[in-house]
Amino acid sequence: MxxxxxxxxxxxxxxxxxxxxxxxxxxxxxxxxxxxxxxxxxSLGLQPKAARAAVEAEMTKWAELGVEGHFTGDSPWFTYHATLAAPTARVVGAKPEEVVVMNQLTVNLHLMLVSFYRPQGPRYKILTEAGAFPSDQYALESQVKFHGFDPEDAIIEVAPRAGEHTLRTEDILRTIQENADSLALVMMGGINYYTGQVFDMAAITQAAHAAGAVCGFDLAHAAGNVVLHLHDWDVDFAVWCTYKYLNSGPGGTSGVFVHERHAQNPDLPRFAGWWGHDQSVRFQMKKGFIPMPGAEGWQLSNSQILPMAVHKASLELFDQAGxxxxxxxxxxxxxxxxxxxxxxxxxxxxxxxxxxxxxxxxxxxxxxxxxxxxxxxxxxxxxxxxxxxxxxxxxxxxxxxxxxxxxxxxxxxxxxxxxxxxx
Structure with a gap:
């Protein structure tokens, strides 16, 4: 041009x-x-003009219906999160059952690490990019400590070459291959927050799997910014916030992707919560966690209706624009x-x-x-x-x-x- x-x-x-x-x-x-x-x-997306009306609609429902808002009216709160699945899937290149909107980003990252960082024997290391966003660094550091490892040993950071600012894909792939016997997880940002570099997520995922490791991404700077194909790339899991390019308000809710091969596995270890329990028997209040099929099975608590209302208004704009x-x-x-x-x-x-x-x-x-x-x-x-x-x-x-x-x-x-x- x-x-x-x-x-x-x-x-x-x-x-x-x-x-x-x-x-x-x-x-x-x-x-x-x-x-x-x-x-x-x-850093923070602008406010959609439709956001205020979306929140007001839920405030009105709360005022008029009280607790019955969970089960009556348009978009009952009991299933409100499900209305976000299809538009969210279109943003990140997933199937609707592979995504769920819940919690906030770092909470979701920890939940994913509980399920997908499963060190065994000599395979206990995590590969990430040097200079990752601090939340990712702290989450990985605390997770390896929780499992009894020294972060200096258990976390491999791939850094740019001398005199360069960004990573070369061949260096990332080579480092994965060189550590194939000890890698449990490859976890990187989809886009580095500091340099703005988009990583080749498809190639990284393929290399991680070839090395016998799980692969996940923090898409805080990627979701709503670049075209993603998480399902087709065979990514194991991903998390993202919604307040940057997705314009869903400061401290807004977060999104999670779990590939269907994991999302449909009820035996995969996870931290369980009431909202992730089979909704058909949820109100029987019995012991014994039965996860919802799909990514919904990682939910912990009731949906954050007011932040989700803002997010829903923003997702409608993404659907219109494409x-x-x-x-x-x-x-x-x-x-x-x-x-x-x-x-x-x-x-x-x-x-x-x-x-x-x-x-x-x-x-x-x-x-x-x-x-x-x-x-x-x-x-x-x-x-x-x-x-x-x-x-x-x-x-x-x-x-x-x-x-x-x-x-x-x-x-x-x-x-x-x-x-x-x-x-």
Whole structure:
């Protein structure tokens, strides 16, 4: 695609964008009475305008029906989570029975590790990426300690080569193969939060299985961002949050994927809870856990109806837009952002994009490594209506999100950067 660094070009692209009307479905934060340029969907997605009405509907039901809201009215709370299964499956490339919305991300990660990190004899190690999001690091560390292992020995971290910022797929696959006799689990982020690198989940899963290990992913930065095929890739399990690209509110609910070969196995060890028990006999209150078939069998407690109502409103937008369409626009927006940044012609010693250049190896985030006065630049951008994300020690994460960002947003950001570096 041939880009142009002009306002007229950006506006023409927006006018031709088949997804342009979705921006109107979101509240855009204001600064001095003007729309901000919100490029922070990788940290917290914007509020769908339908979210308030969705929550109000459940509040009204609670007010009018009380406890009977569990069993009467539209979308009874008893089965509310089930209404999210099909649209969730479409976002992550799964069968509806392989997904469930529940809890929050790290809780779900621990639940998955209970079932899928099963060290036996010499096979006790976990492979992950160096620099994983802290929640993943802490979860893995505490899980191996729980089983009596030293994290320094039991956790293998794959790091970029010297002088590089991202991982090479061949290095990940080689490390899996080299540790095939001791690996119990490969657990990585689908996208690294810091660099924005998308990992080859299909190849990693295949290599893990060839080594005799289980494979799972934290998709916090991938769900709703890139096209996923969890079932077809043969991934064993995955978890994700819904408050980033899935726009479901701060601290919103989480999603889980369990491949059907595991999800239909009632004998798989798990931490059990009442809501995961066979719903046909749940209210008999008897001993003896009988898991629901599918991913629903990992549920613990009653559904979080109010957060789920927000999530349902957001998933309806994803169904209307379609992940393939969103991904196509995302690639164009991110490539335009890259074009504008490259046009600054800054030396690497001043400004460096550490996100891969290959579209297949990145989502809609570019991580800008600012070597001098990075925090000052970030603060200046924020003060001028550009909402971005800072990560220590010197990275500004920029995420043009296809549901609500525009080419003009990206152009305005590029113009501001140009003015900054021309001083």
């Amino acid at each position: 041939s880009f142009q660094n002009t306002l007229a070009y950006a506006q023409a692209q927006d006018q031709a964008d088949p997804l342009r009307t979705f921006r109107d479905q979101f509240h855009i934060p204001q600064q001095n009475g003007q729309d901000t340029v919100y490029l922070c969907g990788n 992940m393939d369409n969103l991904r196509a626009k995302s690639e164009q927006l991110t490539a335009y952002l890259e074009f504008l940044i490259n046009g600054l012609q800054q030396p690497k010693e001043a400004l460096e994009v550490i996100t891969p250049a290959e579209p297949s190896a990145r989502g809609c985030q570019l991580s800008l490594l600012v070597h001098q006065n990075g925090r000052q630049l970030f603060d200046t951008l924020m003060a001028n209506g550009f909402i971005l994300d800072w990560r220590e020690p010197n990275v500004i994460r920029v995420a043009p999100t296809p549901l609500y960002n525009t080419f003009e947003d990206v152009y305005r950001f590029g113009q501001f950067l140009a003015a900054h570096f021309q001083r």
